[in-house]
Every structure is written in structure tokens, then in C-alpha cells.
Amino acid sequence: IPLPRCDQYKKGIISGSTCRDLCDEHTLVFQHCLSSSPTQQVYSGLWKEKEVIIKCGIEEALKVDSNPDSAPRRDLVLFDKPTRGTSMDEFREMLLNFLKSNLGDQTSLAALVNQIITMADVNRDGKVSLAEAKSIWALLQLNEFLLMLSLHEKEHTSKLLGHCGDLYITEKIPHNSLYGMDVPRFLQPLLPSAIHRLVHQWFAPAWPRRAKIAIGLLEFVEEIFHGTYGNFYICETSFKNVGYNDKYDFKMVNLRKVATEMTIRGFLKGRHCEQNVDCTYGKDCMATCDKLMKQCKNEVVQPNLAKVCGLLQDYLLYGAPSDLREELQKQLRTCMTLSGLASQMEVHHSLVLNNLKTLLWKKISNTKYS
Numbered sequence: 001i002p003l004p005r006c007d008q009y010k011k012g013i014i015s016g017s018t019c020r021d022l023c024d025e026h027t028l029v030f031q032h033c034l035s036s037s038p039t040q041q042v043y044s045g046l047w048k049e050k051e052v053i054i055k056c057g058i059e060e061a062l063k064v065d066s067n068p069d070s071a072p073r074r075d076l077v078l079f080d081k082p083t084r085g086t087s088m089d090e091f092r093e094m095l096l097n098f099l100k101s102n103l104g105d106q107t108s109l110a111a112l113v114n115q116i117i118t119m120a121d122v123n124r125d126g127k128v129s130l131a132e133a134k135s136i137w138a139l140l141q142l143n144e145f146l147l148m149l150s151l152h153e154k155e156h157t158s159k160l161l162g163h164c165g166d167l168y169i170t171e172k173i174p175h176n177s178l179y180g181m182d183v184p185r186f187l188q189p190l191l192p193s194a195i196h197r198l199v200h201q202w203f204a205p206a207w208p209r210r211a212k213i214a215i216g217l218l219e220f221v222e223e224i225f226h227g228t229y230g231n232f233y234i235c236e237t238s239f240k241n242v243g244y245n246d247k248y249d250f251k252m253v254n255l256r257k258v259a260t261e262m263t264i265r266g267f268l269k270g271r272h273c274e275q276n277v278d279c280t281y282g283k284d285c286m287a288t289c290d291k292l293m294k295q296c297k298n299e300v301v302q303p304n305l306a307k308v309c310g311l312l313q314d315y316l317l318y319g320a321p322s323d324l325r326e327e328l329q330k331q332l333r334t335c336m337t338l339s340g341l342a343s344q345m346e347v348h349h350s351l352v353l354n355n356l357k358t359l360l361w362k363k364i365s366n367t368k369y370s
Contacts, residue, residue, distance in 0.1 A: 005165045014165035015131040017122050051172045079134040104230045138166040147255040150229040156220040176253045178239035179204050207319045209248045211360040216250025221304045231261035235282025237307035271296040300340045309335035
């Protein structure tokens with residue numbers, strides 16, 4: 001799999017912090033393919049004897065249409081930008097304009113540009129070579145990589161460990177589902193949902209640990225709503241896209257299912273519709289259809305918090321302490337009815353989110369689980 005990249009690395013077309021390990025020293029080794037999608041290459045691997053995840057850039061971001069698994073645009077991997085002769089100032093400008101068009105015009109973007117340039121400067125010589133610039137530019141075209149950079153501060157996403165061209169390496173998250181165990185994929189269609197639920201309940205972590213993971217998930221929702229680099233939406237809310245580490249800290253497993261507000265607005269703008277379902281981005285980021293104009297409106301109806309509370313209902317109510325159960329159920333119900341319309345977002349959302357976090361934290365704060 002890495003051969004074309006090593007070829008490009010040896011020709012000086014691409015660069016990256018792990019190219020030498022991959023191509024010269026062979027201390028970065030591919031193990032198993034983890035993706036069944038034709039547009040995404042994901043592998044488990046070993047890097048200097050440590051378990052890692054290796055992702056190769058053939059996915060085209062959710063941007064093109066509402067389907068993240070649509071055919072990739074092949075031109076992304078040609079490493080044709082920036083062109084020879086581009087000055088450092090021009091490259092900075094290129095990066096800033098790219099981030100503005102993807103994340104919105106945030107005042108914080110200058111800091112993100114600096115972070116990207118530091119990451120691109122693999123040999124730490126204070127300059128960015130053409131190969132270094134082409135590699136980081138190709139990586140930024142990948143939705144998940146861009147989101148990883150934008151959301152790295154609170155450590156709710158996988159740590160980025162290195163890259164070579166448009167291939168990048170992240171830490172391995174030990175538990176890549178909210179439940180400790182899932183029904184094998186080939187059996188899933190054959191078993192009723194009650195059996196799925198039973199399997200989940202048997203293998204789920206102890207309730208206080210689930211409470212700790214849930215607090216992390218709520219913090220993530222807080223972080224992506226008006227985050228440092230703008231607003232983000234979870235567009236497929238499933239227990240399979242969220243997980244946790246060995247300390248029971250929440251980790252977002254699959255950032256491909258998260259989209260920026262700019263991406264969603266771009267998708268909805270002027271979009272023809274007959275009904276609300278025509279205004280759906282990804283699996284569940286839905287806006288309303290203006291039946292008169294036959295065009296999608298630009299506000300997502302159901303916010304992240306309401307969708308996450310729907311996910312947490314089964315997860316937290318099972319085995320919940322009896323003195324907490326009723327209040328928890330009430331708060332989760334209130335949370336699930338939240339609307340995404342701007343008028344009721346700010347204060348109401350913060351209140352509901354903080355109440356839930358406080359309720360859970362009080363229960364586990366003085367125990368070994370905290």
C-alpha cells in the first residue's frame with residue numbers, strides 16, 4: 001500500500017515526519033485493513049512496536065454531496081499544489097483562505113495557520129520546502145484530518161502522531177464503541193434489536209464508568225458548539241462512532257461523520273427539495289424544506305445535544321443508581337426535545353448540558369471512578 005508514497009518520497013515530491021520510518025527504516029508497518037469502504041483506506045499498524053491506526057488520503061470529504069462514501073476526487077492526491085515559486089507569504093495566504101472557506105471567518109484562524117506550518121516543517125529548519133507544503137496541503141483536503149487539527153485541544157479526538165504525504169497516523173483507541181462489545185457484523189441483520197441491546201448491556205462498562213464516558217461526550221458536544229474554530233455538527237449519531245480509552249476518557253472514533261457549519265450551509269444553499277428528507281446531510285443532519293419555495297432552509301433542526309442525549313438514554317439508564325434514575329430520565333427527555341433553531345440555542349442548551357453533567361458528576365465525583 002505505501003509503495004507509491006515511498007516512490008514519491010524518494011523523488012522528493014512529498015515529505016512528512018514518518019516518511020523515513022515508513023520507507024527507509026521500515027519501523028512503520030501495515031497490519032490489517034479496517035475499512036470496508038472503497039473511498040477510505042484505514043489500517044491497523046505498528047510504529048516502533050506501538051499499535052497505531054494508519055489512514056491514507058483517498059477519501060473526498062463529505063463536502064461533495066451528502067454521502068461521505070461517494071467516489072473520491074482523484075485530483076486530491078496529485079500533490080500539485082502549491083506550485084513551484086510560491087512564496088512563504090503566498091502559502092500562508094493560501095492556507096488562511098482555505099481555512100476561511102471551510103471553517104468560516106474565525107479570528108482564531110491565524111493561530112491554526114501557524115500550527116499547520118509548524119507541522120509541515122518536518123526538518124525543523126524554520127522553512128517549508130515545496131515537498132513539505134504539498135504534503136500538508138494534500139492532507140488538509142481530507143475532512144477528517146482538518147477536523148482533527150481543529151478539535152485537538154480538548155483531547156476528545158485521536159492524537160495525530162505523524163504523516164507522510166497524504167498518509168497520516170493516529171493513536172489507536174482501545175474501545176471503538178460506547179459498549180465494550182458489539183454483535184459481529186455478519187450477525188447484525190439476523191438478530192432482533194432486543195438481542196443487540198442485551199449484548200451491549202452484558203459487555204458495557206460499570207455504570208460509574210459509563211457516567212464518566214458520558215460526561216466526556218457532553219464536553220465534546222460543548223466543545224464543537226461554538227468551538228475555537230467555529231461550529232461543527234455530528235451527522236451520524238451512533239454508538240459506533242464514539243469510544244473511550246483505558247482510563248474511560250471519551251474519544252470520538254470517527255470524525256468522518258462530523259461536518260463543519262460551512263460545509264452544511266454550502267450543501268443546503270439553494271438546494272431543491274420536495275420534503276424535509278431532501279435536506280439531509282450525512283445520515284441525520286436535517287434542515288426543513290420550504291414547501292412554497294421548494295428550497296432547503298439553512299438551519300439544522302436537531303442539534304448535536306438532542307441527538308447525543310438520544311444515544312445516552314439507553315446507555316445511562318440501564319443499571320443507573322435508583323436514587324438518580326428518575327431525575328436522569330427526566331433530564332434526558334428534556335434534552336432530546338431541544339430544537340436546533342437559533343432562537344433557543346444559546347442559553348437553553350448550556351443550561352440543559354450543564355445540568356446533565358452536574359447530575360452525573362455529583363454521583364461519581366467522590367468515588368474511585370472519577
